[in-house]
Amino acid sequence: MNFWQSILEAIESLLSHKLRSALTVLGVVIGVGAVIGMLAIGAGAQDTITGSITDIGTNLLFVVAGGDREVVSNPKPLTEADAEAIADPFSAPSVLRVAPMISGSAEVSFAGESTHTSIEGVTPDYSLVRNVGVVEGEFISELHQLGRAAVVVLGQDVAETLFGRTQALVGETIRIEGQPFRVIGVAEEKGGSAFMNEDNRVIVPLSTIRTRLIRRSTADSVDTILVQAAGADAVPQATEEITAVLRARHRTPIGGDDFSIFTQQDFLATAETITGVLTIFLGGIAAISLLVGGIGIMNIMLVSVTERTREIGLRKAIGARKRDIMLQFLTESSMLSLTGGIIGILLGWGLSQGVGAIAAASNTELVPLMSLDAVLLATLFSLAVGLFFGIYPAKRAADLEPAEALRYE
Amino acid sequence: MMNEWVIEAHDITKTFQMGEVEVHALRGVTLRVKRSEVLSIMGPSGSGKTTLMNILGALDHPSSGSYLLDGEDVSGLHDDQLAAIRNRKVGFVFQTFNLLGRHTALTNVALPMRYAGVTRGRRKRAQQALEAVGLGDRIRHRPAELSGGEQQRVAIARALVNDPAFILADEPTGNLDTKSGDEVMDILLNLNKDHGTTLLFVTHDPEVAERTERIVRLRDGLIENDKGGGA
Numbered sequence: 001m002n003f004w005q006s007i008l009e010a011i012e013s014l015l016s017h018k019l020r021s022a023l024t025v026l027g028v029v030i031g032v033g034a035v036i037g038m039l040a041i042g043a044g045a046q047d048t049i050t051g052s053i054t055d056i057g058t059n060l061l062f063v064v065a066g067g068d069r070e071v072v073s074n075p076k077p078l079t080e081a082d083a084e085a086i087a088d089p090f091s092a093p094s095v096l097r098v099a100p101m102i103s104g105s106a107e108v109s110f111a112g113e114s115t116h117t118s119i120e121g122v123t124p125d126y127s128l129v130r131n132v133g134v135v136e137g138e139f140i141s142e143l144h145q146l147g148r149a150a151v152v153v154l155g156q157d158v159a160e161t162l163f164g165r166t167q168a169l170v171g172e173t174i175r176i177e178g179q180p181f182r183v184i185g186v187a188e189e190k191g192g193s194a195f196m197n198e199d200n201r202v203i204v205p206l207s208t209i210r211t212r213l214i215r216r217s218t219a220d221s222v223d224t225i226l227v228q229a230a231g232a233d234a235v236p237q238a239t240e241e242i243t244a245v246l247r248a249r250h251r252t253p254i255g256g257d258d259f260s261i262f263t264q265q266d267f268l269a270t271a272e273t274i275t276g277v278l279t280i281f282l283g284g285i286a287a288i289s290l291l292v293g294g295i296g297i298m299n300i301m302l303v304s305v306t307e308r309t310r311e312i313g314l315r316k317a318i319g320a321r322k323r324d325i326m327l328q329f330l331t332e333s334s335m336l337s338l339t340g341g342i343i344g345i346l347l348g349w350g351l352s353q354g355v356g357a358i359a360a361a362s363n364t365e366l367v368p369l370m371s372l373d374a375v376l377l378a379t380l381f382s383l384a385v386g387l388f389f390g391i392y393p394a395k396r397a398a399d400l401e402p403a404e405a406l407r408y409e
Numbered sequence: 410m411m412n413e414w415v416i417e418a419h420d421i422t423k424t425f426q427m428g429e430v431e432v433h434a435l436r437g438v439t440l441r442v443k444r445s446e447v448l449s450i451m452g453p454s455g456s457g458k459t460t461l462m463n464i465l466g467a468l469d470h471p472s473s474g475s476y477l478l479d480g481e482d483v484s485g486l487h488d489d490q491l492a493a494i495r496n497r498k499v500g501f502v503f504q505t506f507n508l509l510g511r512h513t514a515l516t517n518v519a520l521p522m523r524y525a526g527v528t529r530g531r532r533k534r535a536q537q538a539l540e541a542v543g544l545g546d547r548i549r550h551r552p553a554e555l556s557g558g559e560q561q562r563v564a565i566a567r568a569l570v571n572d573p574a575f576i577l578a579d580e581p582t583g584n585l586d587t588k589s590g591d592e593v594m595d596i597l598l599n600l601n602k603d604h605g606t607t608l609l610f611v612t613h614d615p616e617v618a619e620r621t622e623r624i625v626r627l628r629d630g631l632i633e634n635d636k637g638g639g640a
Contacts, residue, residue: 002528016511314507317468318567319496319524321489403468406503 010331017304021336024300028340028385029347031290032378036348036370038286041355042279043369049271051365056264057131058232059096063225063242067257075258076250077221080206085245086227092241094234099126100206100222104214108202110162110174117158118201119176121209129228132203137170137185140205144184148207152181156189157199176202177213235263293340294385301333301393312397313405322398329397333390334383341382345375412480415574415607416442416465421474422630423460434460436630437474442575445605447598448637449618452627459579461627462611466501466577467494479574496525500568502597504580506560508552508567514539515548518566525571538566542596558589565596575607576600582617594620 014021063086065078083100086092102121107114126132127139134153144151152174159166162174172183181204190198210216216223229238239261246252246259305312312325352368359366423435434457442448452458463469464476467483468491476484479498483491495501508517518535527534539548542562552560561581568576578597582590598620600606610617618624626634 002523005523012511310507311509314503314509315520315524316492317466317495317501317507318521319492319571321492321524323489324524401469403463406468406507 006327006331007335010328010335013332014335020300024296024336025340025343027293027296028290028337028382029293029344031286031293031385032341032344032382033347033351034286034289035283035381036345036374036378037351037355037368038282038348039279039374040348040352040368040370041366042275042282043371043374044352044356044366046272046275046279047367047369048365049275050268053264053267053271056267057228058264059229059235060129060264061227061229061235061238061242062262063227063246064223064260064262065221065258067260077216077218078223078225078246078259079218080220080222082246082249083222083225085249086225086242088245091245092238094230094238094241095227096230097125097129097228099123099129099226099228100224101126101226102206102209102214102216102223104209106177106202106213108158108162108174108176110172113162115158115161117155119209119213120201120203121206121214122203123206126203126226129226132190133188134185135188136167137183139185140203144205145207148211149205150179150181150208150212151184151205152176153185153187153203154183155187155199155201155203157197158202159186176204179212235265239263290381290385294337294389297333297336297386298389298393300336301329301390302396304332305329305393305397308397309400309405309408312400313402313408316400316402317406325398325400326394329394330387330390333393334386337382337386337389338379341379344382345378348378413443414441414477415444415446415479416440416609417475417477418465418471419475421461421464421471421476423457423464423469424472433630435464435471438627438630438632440465440625440632440635442607442609444574444607445601446623447601447608447610447621448623448625449610449612449621450625450627451613451618452633453613455629456627457630458611458613458627462577462579462609465609466499467491492524496521497571498574500565500571500573500576502561502564502568502576502578502581504583506552506557506564506584508560508563510552513549513551514544514555514563514566517552517563518570521567521571534570535566538570539563541569541600542566556589557585558592561585561589561593562596565593565600569600569606575609577609577611579611580614581610581612582614583612590616 063078066075080100083098086095087098099122104119105116106119107116122140123145124140124142132139139153140151154169156166159169163169166186169183169186173180174183175181187203206222227238227242229235242261243257247257250258252258315325349370352370356366356368418438418440421435421438422433425432425434438461450458450461464471467478471484474484475482478494481494483494486494515532515535518538519531522531522534536545536548539545542565544559544562544566547555547559552563555563576597581593581597585593594617597608601608610621612618623637625632
C-alpha cells in the first residue's frame with residue numbers, strides 16, 4: 001500500500017512538470033530504442049546469414065587450393081584429376097558426388113543490353129550437388145562438357161536484365177566476353193540472400209570456361225571442388241577421406257596441407273562471430289546513448305532537489321527520515337527511466353520494423369527479431385539507470401539539514 | 410501520570426563555524442515549559458531566537474547542554490531518531506505555511522501520519538483535524554485554492570494530527586492580514602483552552618506576544634527576561 005502510494009506520488013510530482021519530465025524521458029527513450037532496435041536488427045541479420053548458409057546444404061564441403069601460408073610456400077592448384085580421385089568410391093566412400101568448378105566474372109550482352117555478372121564453369125553433377133534446377137530447357141550435360149560447347153544456362157536476374165523476360169529464351173544467342181553462346185536453359189529462382197545473389201549469374205560447361213573464357217595456369221586446374229557427402233553425419237568422415245586423398249596426390253607432408261576444406265559448420269561459425277561482433281558493436285554504441293540519457297535524469301533530479309529544498313525541509317520537519325526522502329526521489333528517477341524504457345522498447349520495435357521494411361523493399365531478406373531477453377534486459381537496464389543516476393540527487397536531498405532547508409529561498 | 414514538563418532545556422549552547430569565525434548563537438539557555446502552557450519567545454534578529462526554536466523543535470542538535478522533550482532526552486539522538494521525535498512530539502506551524510502545492514488539504518494533513526507509519530484511519534483522522542480548525546468543507550481544495558488564513562489553518566491541522574506534546578509556531582501570523590491573523594491566533598488559543606495543547610510562539614510581533622501568558626525575551630544568545638511563567 002505504501003509502495004503504491006509512493007509511486008502514485010512520484011507520478012503526480014513528475015506530471016506537475018510535464019514538459020521537463022517528457023524531455024528527460026526522451027533521453028532514455030532514444031537510448032533504449034537504439035539498443036532494442038540494434039539488437040533486433042543484429043539478431044535478424046544473423047538469422048538471415050545463418051539461414052542462407054544453411055540453405056547451402058548440411059552435407060556440402062568446399063575444397064579450395066591453398067592452405068596455411070606459413071607452412072606451404074608453393075601450393076599446387078586443385079585439378080579435375082583431384083576431383084575424380086575424390087569421387088572414387090574406394091578411396092572416399094563417404095563422398096556422394098563431386099563438382100569441380102571455375103568461377104569468375106564476365107561481361108554478358110544481348111542486342112545492345114549488357115551487364116556484368118558472375119560466371120561459373122561447372123560439370124553436370126553441379127545441378128545435383130547444389131540443387132540447381134531449370135525452369136526451361138536443360139542444364140549442362142555430359143555432351144556439352146565433352147564438346148566444350150558454347151552453351152549457357154541463365155540466372156533469372158541476368159535473363160531479366162538482358163531480355164526483359166525469363167521465359168522462351170532457349171535458342172537465343174548471347175555474347176559472353178564477346179563470344180557467342182547459345183542459351184540452353186534458365187535456372188530456377190534461388191532468391192537473393194544477404195551475402196550472394198545466386199540469380200545474378202550465368203553457368204557454362206567447365207571445359208568451355210577453361211578454354212574460352214578464364215584461363216588458369218595449369219591445364220586442368222579448377223578453383224573449387226564442391227563435394228557432397230553421403231549425409232550430414234558423414235561430413236567429418238568425408239573431410240578425413242578427402243584430406244587423405246589430396247595429401248597423397250599433392251605429396252604434402254603431414255601438417256602442411258596445400259588445400260583447405262570448409263564445411264557449412266565453418267561458415268556458420270565465422271558468420272556468427274562476425275554478426276556477434278557487429279551486434280555487440282551496435283549495441284555498445286546504443287548503450288552510450290542510454291548512458292547519456294541517465295546523465296540527463298541525474299541532471300534534472302538535481303534541479304528538482306534544489307527546487308524542492310523547502311518541501312524536503314518540511315517533510316523532514318514533520319518526521320520524514322532520510323530513507324523516506326531517499327525513496328521518494330529514487331522512485332521519481334526510476335519512474336522516469338522506466339517510462340523511458342517502455343516507450344523506448346516500442347520505439348526500438350518500430351525502428352527495427354522500419355529497417356526490415358526498407359530491407360524488404362530493396363530485396364534483402366531481413367526480418368528483425370526482438371527477443372524477450374532483449375526486452376527484459378532493456379527494462380531492467382533502464383530501471384537500473386534511473387536508480388543509479390538517481391542515487392546521488394536522492395542522497396543530496398536526504399542529507400539536507402531540515403532547519404536550513406526550511407529557510408531556503 | 411504524564412510528565413509535568415514538556416520542555417526541560419538546561420544550559421543549552423550552540424556555536425556555528427562561519428569560516429574562520431565562531432558564532433555563539435546560544436550561550437547557555439535554560440528554559441522549562443509546563444504542559445498546557447502558552448508562551449512566546451521574542452527577541453530581535455540575531456538574538457538566537459531561530460536557533461533556539463530549531464533546537465526546541467528537535468530540528469537541530471545543541472552544541473552542549475541537555476534537553477528533555479516530553480521527558481525524553483533528545484540531545485544525543487541521531488538524525489533519524491530526531492525525525493521520529495519531531496513526528497510524534499512536535500507540531501510545526503510556519504510563517505509561510507509550507508503546504509505541498511500538489512496535494513489537497515486532506516493529503517497535506519495526512520502526511521505526518523504517513524511518516525509515522527499509520528496505515529489505518531488516516532483519512533478519518535485528517536478530516537477530524539481539519540474540522541477542528543473549521544475547514545471540514547475544504548478538504549478537497551489545494552493550497553492555491555485557499556486563502557492565506559485557510560492555508561495556515563490547514564497547517565495547524567497538520568501540526569495537530571499526530572497529537573503532539575506541543576505546537577511550535579514560528580511567526581504564524583507573519584504572512585497574514587490582521588483579520589486572518591486574529592482568526593489563526595484564536596484557533597490556536599482555543600486549542601489550548603479546550604484541549605490543553607501546549608503552545609510555543611516564536612515571534613517579534615508584540616500583538617502575538619500580548620496574547621500569551623508568558624513571554625521569554627532573548628538577547629545575544631541569553632535569556633534576558635522571563636515574564637509571567639510559573640517556572
